[in-house]
Amino acid sequence: MVKTIFSKNSPLKEKLKQLMLYLSRRRGAKIVWKRRHNTVFEQHPEYRKPLDNKTRHAHRELWEPFYKNFSDATLQISRSVSGTDNPMIIPEEIFQTDIEPTLNRHPEAHYLGHKSFYNRWFNSGIFPKDLLHIVKGELLDNEYHTVSADEISTFIQNFEYPVVMKPNQETWGGNNIQFVQAPEELLSLVRSSQDAVIQEKIPQHPELSRYHPPSLNTVRVYLYRSVTDNKVHLLHAVLRTGNNTPVDNVTAGGLVSLINQNGYLHGYALDLYGGKHTNHPVTGLPFTGQIPDFEQLKELSVEIAQKLFLLRVVGLDLCYDETGRWRAVEVNTRGHSIRFSQYAGLPFFGEYTEEVLNYCKNSHWTLPE
Template sequence: MFKKILFHKELSPKKKMKNSLLYLSRVRGAKKAWDKRYDRVLAANKKYSTPCESQVESDHEKLWSDFRRKADLTTLRVSKNISGVSNPKIIPEDIYVADIEPTLITDKSVDYISIKSFYNRWFPEGIFPKDLFHRIDGQYLDRNLEVSNYNELQRLAKQITYPVILKPNKDTYGGMDINIVNNAEELLSLANKRKNFVVQEKIKQHDFFEKFHPKSLNTIKLFLYKSVKNDQLHILSMALRMGKNGSLDNESAGGVSTFIRDDDSLNGYAVDKLGTKYLEHPNTGAPFDCKIPDLDRLRTLARKIGNKVFFARVFALDACYDNEGNWRIIELNTYGQSIRFAQYGGQPFFGEFTDEVIEHCKENHWALN
């Protein structure tokens, strides 16, 4: 890719130099981050470094050679040793971060739509959690985003039904700083420490999901892709995320995840953030071999929301099934997708669209613009 940047006819010499340095920085940063992660994965599971068949590794390196002279084989090997599936179209994590995602997300302003205080302004009420109060850039706002004040928050804190959720409304990931709040004193104490937050209803989940880990809201992560060829929206894959040992469902918080097959069944095992496999939930003993109910209705809802997302061709939704049998969307994520949920399940993240994504990113790479 460096050669393409340097010899690109439409870039000025100054732009070539600038883009080359930016690309080098991003490549080095991605490699450093994923080397660190996989060092931990392989320290916990040494057998995951076992090579795949030589032809598969050769095909893998060739497929991704436009982005790296010699693609790192670690993602391929770890994915194969977890899932048992060897597929050269598995995306190296560092290439996804440095090359693919920034090319498919053409405008950073798309992140505006992922600010949690705005969900119920962008989409019909009843899909996302009900808002109770907001603070944006230090300013207090009521549930309708009308200007309010701290006195109003104090009044509200005495009237609402607990528990509620207080979470950052921007710049957060992995369940960071999400609090289940049980009383007014706790709510006001947390609110005083943050310039940006949203207070939301606490959704009670359906018994089907409760059985896996009752102490967390267990969610479905859906990954969506808007085709670079015809703008058609596709659901790439889904995974069920569950808490463990009292944690949130996010893997970075200690949770586990299991890939969902095309027939809506779980794929028989879950993994934690280090790739360690579980054939049943370590706390409840719930097996990972059942079918998820009512997923067609979730797919319909996901497409309805996805068709209103612009300037990003890859993004994700977090969904839960509430105690009344309704699918609710918890979050919309535009950056930093966990492509390993699919790949540790044996499926390349972009599946049947891998070739078109590669071709598009070769010709329209962000560093060529």
């Protein structure tokens, strides 16, 4: 961002530091996304079709203010998968280096994604019930009272198994989520962990279970707090299902299907590298069904996002429990998967794209606030 160098509100040393950090991040993002896009094109050579000149010009006019030599690959893949040309599709490397860190620029806000404290910040029953916390090696019960090493073996005998054990921070792609079947197994895991949360396993409703019974199938909801009026808006929601996997994360082999505004699935699901599935490969169910109690899901999502301060874009994972109630499972504060909507032809920020673009150009994270 050229504005960083010419900003009058910070000393030269600080401007150079920010510029070097930005260039380093941009280089890293270009490498990562080039590698991913090349994998998509290797698996789906038909997605390589170049953009027509009119679309390419409109796309570059929108996003070149961030940097000129960005790749057209995001829009190429989106167009190929969805059949829709939309220049407002955000290049994934620009989202990573410019958009997300500008909207969520306060590092302390990412603490809101710490799973051991959800039930401190939100009303009981919204998130899974906590059974045990491990915070920097300290064992805490669900009231945050210390559990000694001598007590832990007896303490965990009273849990209702199976239980879920996961890192209480940075759970990328379902990594290290474990479904523990017995106290002896849990005791071994607890003794070798430094940061984790042990929670109840929420039984899911048959309506969502039918897509893939072995996994907890969740809905990822993305929300945006407007830079103009601070109101929270729901951007997109997608159904995530397992696919011969114990979890529904797409990086673990799961599938994602966009949910239309009327609560019905979009007609197909996508795997990690953009492969389309009109029916679930395991159960054969078509991705055309209706998400139950969709209005309740939207209301709960907005309610949660309104309490996540200092964040302008958040992703929530929600499940539909056996009683027919939507529950939140996880708060995602960064590393957002914008392709979930964009590969279905919908720009991540939808009608708010222009206000986000202008805000990020003029209030970029490399500039002083």
